[in-house]
Amino acid sequence: MAQHPQAHPISAVHRLLRGGLIWLPALLLAGCFQDVKESTVHPETDTGRVIQHVYALVTWIDAVIFLIVLGLLLWAVFRYRESRFKPGEVPKQVHGNPMLELVWTVIPAVILVFIAVPTWQGIFRAAEPPTTDPVKVEAVGHQWFWEFDYPDKGFVTGNEMHLPLNRPALVHTTSKDVIHSFWVPRLAGKIDAIPGKENLVWFTPEVAGTFYGQCAEFCGTSHANMRMRVVVESEADFDAWVARMKQPQLASTPEAKEGEALFAQKFCVVCHTINGRPDAAGQVGPNLTDLRDRTTIAAGLLDNTAANLSHWIRAPRSIKPGVKMCWPPVDSPEAACGPLPVNEEEAQKIITYLDSPSAGATADYLQKAQGAAGATAQMK
Ligand code: CUA
Numbered sequence: 001m002a003q004h005p006q007a008h009p010i011s012a013v014h015r016l017l018r019g020g021l022i023w024l025p026a027l028l029l030a031g032c033f034q035d036v037k038e039s040t041v042h043p044e045t046d047t048g049r050v051i052q053h054v055y056a057l058v059t060w061i062d063a064v065i066f067l068i069v070l071g072l073l074l075w076a077v078f079r080y081r082e083s084r085f086k087p088g089e090v091p092k093q094v095h096g097n098p099m100l101e102l103v104w105t106v107i108p109a110v111i112l113v114f115i116a117v118p119t120w121q122g123i124f125r126a127a128e129p130p131t132t133d134p135v136k137v138e139a140v141g142h143q144w145f146w147e148f149d150y151p152d153k154g155f156v157t158g159n160e161m162h163l164p165l166n167r168p169a170l171v172h173t174t175s176k177d178v179i180h181s182f183w184v185p186r187l188a189g190k191i192d193a194i195p196g197k198e199n200l201v202w203f204t205p206e207v208a209g210t211f212y213g214q215c216a217e218f219c220g221t222s223h224a225n226m227r228m229r230v231v232v233e234s235e236a237d238f239d240a241w242v243a244r245m246k247q248p249q250l251a252s253t254p255e256a257k258e259g260e261a262l263f264a265q266k267f268c269v270v271c272h273t274i275n276g277r278p279d280a281a282g283q284v285g286p287n288l289t290d291l292r293d294r295t296t297i298a299a300g301l302l303d304n305t306a307a308n309l310s311h312w313i314r315a316p317r318s319i320k321p322g323v324k325m326c327w328p329p330v331d332s333p334e335a336a337c338g339p340l341p342v343n344e345e346e347a348q349k350i351i352t353y354l355d356s357p358s359a360g361a362t363a364d365y366l367q368k369a370q371g372a373a374g375a376t377a378q379m380k
Contacts, residue, residue: 047203141180141193144226145299158286164238184213205232221322227300247360259353
């Protein structure tokens, strides 16, 4: 009686492997597209280009070596396959070949020297930051947000760093708690942010735009939620932003004024700073001055919209596990706590206050903001 062919248990594994092998190159190639927001292979700064040069050189050399080794391996497998020999027969045995050994010692040494030269050049260059008119920023890592301190300008902001185009930026990194890592792939990094120590990375942004960054050192529950943005803009736009950052939001409507009061009554001031507002000087959470200018909230997790802000204020731990923004106040991310004692109506008032333009905003900026608000109202 003929037996039914049974499905071999290996075949499922083979299918999976085959599927994986087909998709793997596609996955790898996906990293090469130009519009990838966090791509190290499309640098937009001088420092990024130096690193990219070494990286590309090593990658191409490695690719050639890989192909040569793979070719030789396949040749050996094919040339000395069992079916070419009689049973019990072995191919001609060889032992020792001084010339071959010399060649395969000298060639790697030459390749290493070839790689070492641009590597050293890059290291020496990184060790000497430019002194002509740089913008200094202290990037301080917190669980889980970034504090950006501009010591020469006298203010602090959170999660979104602004930099002027074509001027060197000196970013000193450190941390308030555990080790984090500053990384904006298209600009620079990674550079560790270590408590009690300062590291320096510098670069000159050459293209205007918003660049995406991410903490690149595992730092606890919400490590993956510790993102950042770097806004590169013209010198004039940068100066206008600095002026807005130096002064608090100006609550001009009754609702904004109520929000301003609630910001203290609901203890927001204990954790957050508003530059130029004496009662709001908390250091636990990010600085919230001129929040309306930020594209995101919650360390780059959500777009900066009223709906997202309301959700964030009322249920932050559902968005970012372990965040200390909860009630009663907690010291550690592991400690249990509930939502803030803020109802929906109060949250809306606080949002209206936070969304108010800075007292440092220029007439031009206010006019543009008015125009944008008018356009939005018309769209509704
Ligand atoms: Cu901070 Cu990972």
